[in-house]
Amino acid sequence: MKLLQRTALYQALLAIPMVVLGTGIGYGLVRHTVTQEVEEQLENHAELLQKQLRAGGTIAAFSAPDVLVHITPGSVAEVQFSDTVIYNILEAEDIPWRVGRFRATMPDGSTATITIGRSQLETDELVFGIALSIAAVLVLFTLCTLVLFRWLSARLWRPFYANLLVMEYFRPDGPSPPLAGSNVDEFRGMTRALDDMMANMRRDFTAQKRFTEQAAHELRTPLAILRGRLDQLIQSPAMGEREADAIQGMYTAAERMGRTITDMLLLAKIGEGGTPAEDVDWKRSIREELELLKDLIMQQGLSVKITEEERCGIQLPPMQAQILMSNLLRNAVQHNVQDGSITITTKRDAITVSNSGDALPVDPATLFERFAKGDPSSASAGLGLSMVKEIAERNGLVAAYTFENGMHVLSVHKG
Amino acid sequence: MKVLLIEDEAELRRSIRGYLQDEGHLVESANDFPSAMEKAQLHAYDAVLVDITLPKGNGLDIVRAMRKANNASGIIIISAKGSLDDKVLGLDLGADDYLPKPFHLPELVARLRALVRRKQAAGSAAITVGKLRMVPEDKLVEVDGVPVDLTVTEFDLLLFLVVNKDRVLSRSAILEHVWGDLAERLDRDDFLYAHIKNLRKKLADHGGAELIKTVYGIGYRLSDRA
Numbered sequence: 001m002k003l004l005q006r007t008a009l010y011q012a013l014l015a016i017p018m019v020v021l022g023t024g025i026g027y028g029l030v031r032h033t034v035t036q037e038v039e040e041q042l043e044n045h046a047e048l049l050q051k052q053l054r055a056g057g058t059i060a061a062f063s064a065p066d067v068l069v070h071i072t073p074g075s076v077a078e079v080q081f082s083d084t085v086i087y088n089i090l091e092a093e094d095i096p097w098r099v100g101r102f103r104a105t106m107p108d109g110s111t112a113t114i115t116i117g118r119s120q121l122e123t124d125e126l127v128f129g130i131a132l133s134i135a136a137v138l139v140l141f142t143l144c145t146l147v148l149f150r151w152l153s154a155r156l157w158r159p160f161y162a163n164l165l166v167m168e169y170f171r172p173d174g175p176s177p178p179l180a181g182s183n184v185d186e187f188r189g190m191t192r193a194l195d196d197m198m199a200n201m202r203r204d205f206t207a208q209k210r211f212t213e214q215a216a217h218e219l220r221t222p223l224a225i226l227r228g229r230l231d232q233l234i235q236s237p238a239m240g241e242r243e244a245d246a247i248q249g250m251y252t253a254a255e256r257m258g259r260t261i262t263d264m265l266l267l268a269k270i271g272e273g274g275t276p277a278e279d280v281d282w283k284r285s286i287r288e289e290l291e292l293l294k295d296l297i298m299q300q301g302l303s304v305k306i307t308e309e310e311r312c313g314i315q316l317p318p319m320q321a322q323i324l325m326s327n328l329l330r331n332a333v334q335h336n337v338q339d340g341s342i343t344i345t346t347k348r349d350a351i352t353v354s355n356s357g358d359a360l361p362v363d364p365a366t367l368f369e370r371f372a373k374g375d376p377s378s379a380s381a382g383l384g385l386s387m388v389k390e391i392a393e394r395n396g397l398v399a400a401y402t403f404e405n406g407m408h409v410l411s412v413h414k415g
Numbered sequence: 416m417k418v419l420l421i422e423d424e425a426e427l428r429r430s431i432r433g434y435l436q437d438e439g440h441l442v443e444s445a446n447d448f449p450s451a452m453e454k455a456q457l458h459a460y461d462a463v464l465v466d467i468t469l470p471k472g473n474g475l476d477i478v479r480a481m482r483k484a485n486n487a488s489g490i491i492i493i494s495a496k497g498s499l500d501d502k503v504l505g506l507d508l509g510a511d512d513y514l515p516k517p518f519h520l521p522e523l524v525a526r527l528r529a530l531v532r533r534k535q536a537a538g539s540a541a542i543t544v545g546k547l548r549m550v551p552e553d554k555l556v557e558v559d560g561v562p563v564d565l566t567v568t569e570f571d572l573l574l575f576l577v578v579n580k581d582r583v584l585s586r587s588a589i590l591e592h593v594w595g596d597l598a599e600r601l602d603r604d605d606f607l608y609a610h611i612k613n614l615r616k617k618l619a620d621h622g623g624a625e626l627i628k629t630v631y632g633i634g635y636r637l638s639d640r641a
Binding site for chain 1: 424426427430431433434437468495496497498499515516517518519520521568582583585586587588591594595596597598606609630631632633634
């Protein structure tokens with residue numbers, strides 16, 4: 001749920017008891033005031049009657065639709081008010097009355113009780129009307145506040161949402177729109193912090209890229225010289241067996257070094273990040289890499305099976321997808337046996353490459369480490385699978401290895 | 416062929432120039448940006464080899480300037496930066512090829528040959544070594560006028576030997592040319608030997624038995640001489 005929606009929801013939930021409580025308090029206050037008013041009227045009436053009685057007049061019991069008076073012998077200690085319900089024949093319904101009992105002295109000196117009642121029908125209606133008005137005003141007020149607050153929040157949070165959008169699309173190697181300014185201190189602080197962070201990331205990215213390129217240049221140039229010299233040297237007709245052997249050794253060493261440099265730079269490049277992940281046509285990628293490996297597969301007499309159980313939806317930056325697939329398949333070819341097999345299986349969120357081969361002479365846990373090799377004398381630098389792992393981890397995936405029934409199983413899947 | 420070599424690394428310049436001169440090319444060289452720019456603009460070359468990282472400038476600017484001046488020379492960028500961006504940009508600017516360092520000199524020769532073939536012969540130009548005749552564009556191989564049926568790999572292999580005829584080619588140069596960076600995965604000696612054996616046999620069947628010679632411990636050489 002969005003922040004603004006959630007805020008509005010909480011406000012609405014809070015407003016409901018407030019409106020109920022507000023209406024209740026309003027009703028109670030009005031009711032109280034009206035009751036007091038009625039009692040005062042009853043008292044005034046009683047006082048008038050008491051005076052008339054003292055003056056020697058007689059008062060008959062009196063009953064009208066909204067007033068009731070009668071005098072009974074006997075006395076009450078003090079003034080009493082009570083509510084009662086009387087059936088009204090005219091209206092054919094029960095009607096609430098407020099009734100007061102007052103003490104009176106008759107002309108003959110005996111005490112009596114004057115009972116005066118007033119119909120509450122109209123006052124009740126009035127009170128309900130007022131309470132309803134209060135409720136209506138409160139509801140209206142609350143609604144207005146909610147709408148206004150929603151609008152204000154949206155306005156107030158605008159720099160936040162603008163910055164969020166910028167951050168979502170931020171790439172250290174690409175341009176990005178400026179962050180939103182604001183006159184709110186917190187947002188200004190956030191913008192400043194984000195600006196610093198983005199600038200740092202850009203600087204680091206550029207520095208790393210520059211370093212990688214310079215390192216590449218500095219390492220490859222001497223290697224190019226070495227190779228060029230060797231290529232010239234072997235043209236010499238006066239070469240004996242010993243010289244040839246030495247030269248072959250140098251070629252092999254130079255090649256091995258070149259490969260290690262290439263792999264290290266690739267690894268550094270993967271670490272740079274910067275390119276967004278996208279959908280990959282894995283089926284095609286597998287076919288293309290197998291095509292490159294065709295000669296090797298034929299030489300070893302390997303049988304290759306591709307099983308597409310589901311279309312694979314793993315997303316990667318295009319270059320990394322290619323490196324991943326190429327390393328997985330090359331690994332499967334390289335560590336295979338004569339007339340062995342390779343099985344490639346794709347599921348919606350997993351790619352599995354399994355190949356026949358002898359059990360690993362090293363701890364499987366070290367397999368994905370940099371410079372880990374199954375065979376220490378191998379000319380490969382052992383960076384292939386660490387690249388697979390690096391790519392997987394960079395993209396929230398898991399690279400796993402198991403050895404089952406004489407098959408090495410390497411898989412890359414969603415974590 | 417007249418070649419301009421733009422390379423700031425003296426040792427590399429020397430070995431490339433030496434190798435190309437031995438091939439019979441005329442090589443002029445420049446070691447920094449201003450002199451390279453001057454030579455590229457003043458003289459006509461069949462091919463220009465240009466390094467990207469140069470003192471006082473960027474090799475890509477030379478490519479840009481040459482193409483802007485409608486200079487039709489073949490251009491091969493040789494760079495140690497290994498940056499994909501540079502490669503894409505270089506080719507966009509009008510370079511004909513991009514060869515990452517470190518490369519084998521026979522590879523450079525092969526690229527130069529291919530480039531000049533593309534530039535000069537509108538149709539198909541044949542390369543002949545003794546009784547062997549190859550037309551790369553048509554994927555055609557003949558010995559004494561009789562076509563030889565080769566696989567794609569064998570054709571690549573033979574063409575590489577042919578354009579570098581009379582030169583000793585190391586196994587590592589051949590493997591890298593034919594199988595690219597896969598070369599590292601190959602059980603090298605066996606693998607290459609198997610392919611050479613097949614190729615030799617096919618050529619021998621057509622009377623070209625002695626063309627491919629083994630240079631002990633190093634590699635192979637194609638020659639119609641003894």
